[in-house]
Amino acid sequence: MAPKFRLVYFNIRGRAELTRLLFAAADLKYEDQRFDFGSDQWKELKPKTPMGQVPVLYIDDVALCQSQTIARYAARTTGLAGRTPLEEAKADMIVDGLEDLGKKLVAMFNEKDEEKKAELQNELTGAFLTQFLGNYEKLASVDGFFVGDSLTWADIAFFNMLGWVTPLDPAVLDRFPNLSKVMDNVQSQQGIARWLKERPQTNM
Numbered sequence: 016m017a018p019k020f021r022l023v024y025f026n027i028r029g030r031a032e033l034t035r036l037l038f039a040a041a042d043l044k045y046e047d048q049r050f051d052f053g054s055d056q057w058k059e060l061k062p063k064t065p066m067g068q069v070p071v072l073y074i075d076d077v078a079l080c081q082s083q084t085i086a087r088y089a090a091r092t093t094g095l096a097g098r099t100p101l102e103e104a105k106a107d108m109i110v111d112g113l114e115d116l117g118k119k120l121v122a123m124f125n126e127k128d129e130e131k132k133a134e135l136q137n138e139l140t141g142a143f144l145t146q147f148l149g150n151y152e153k154l155a156s157v158d159g160f161f162v163g164d165s166l167t168w169a170d171i172a173f174f175n176m177l178g179w180v181t182p183l184d185p186a187v188l189d190r191f192p193n194l195s196k197v198m199d200n201v202q203s204q205q206g207i208a209r210w211l212k213e214r215p216q217t218n219m
């Protein structure tokens with residue numbers, strides 16, 4: 016019998032959204048359990064989670080935490096991890112590389128001082144992104160795939176991460192045709208297109 020999946024997280028996209036997108040791409044049914052940070056539900060659950068944090072994916076009674084681990088498991092489960100060990104490694108390389116951009120985004124979003132925040136944003140959307148996206152452009156194919164000739168979790172992870180960047184600079188991908196194609200490939204995938212329309216609208 017197929018296992019029962021339950022993904023537990025706050026009511027934000029945050030660190031759970033990549034897994035939600037992967038499940039959506041494969042039309043895999045799961046319970047998308049959400050609660051608020053300050054809720055009694057979270058206070059009660061926190062000590063019962065493996066590392067005191069969410070997201071946690073419950074696979075029947077097994078609790079898996081660490082968002083990247085969960086997403087990689089979801090990618091393998093849905094056939095989106097790559098077809099061979101080398102393809103898997105290439106996809107992992109793309110996903111792990113996105114962490115460098117993720118860290119800069121988190122630092123910027125968490126900055127309380129408005130002047131410093133603006134400085135961090137300028138740095139990010141300037142030289143850093145130009146170089147970062149220049150490298151990623153070379154790693155994507157003209158058909159818009161990072162690995163092989165079909166969608167993998169690398170494409171979906173890129174799409175998900177760029178969702179935090181495009182509100183800061185909507186034209187950021189204009190000079191990157193391969194990456195623009197990756198974005199198109201992901202958002203036009205049937206399950207993902209449906210999820211993007213129906214997912215809860217949250218500001219993070």
Ligand SMILES: N[C@@H](CCC(=O)N[C@@H](CS)C(=O)NCC(=O)O)C(=O)O
Pocket residue numbers: 029030061067068069070080081082083
């Ligand atoms: N490395 C962990 C970090 C998880 C994490 O920082 N979770 C935050 C929410 S995004 C959390 O649970 N915060 C509440 C708390 O620590 O009490 C992962 O990627 O899953």
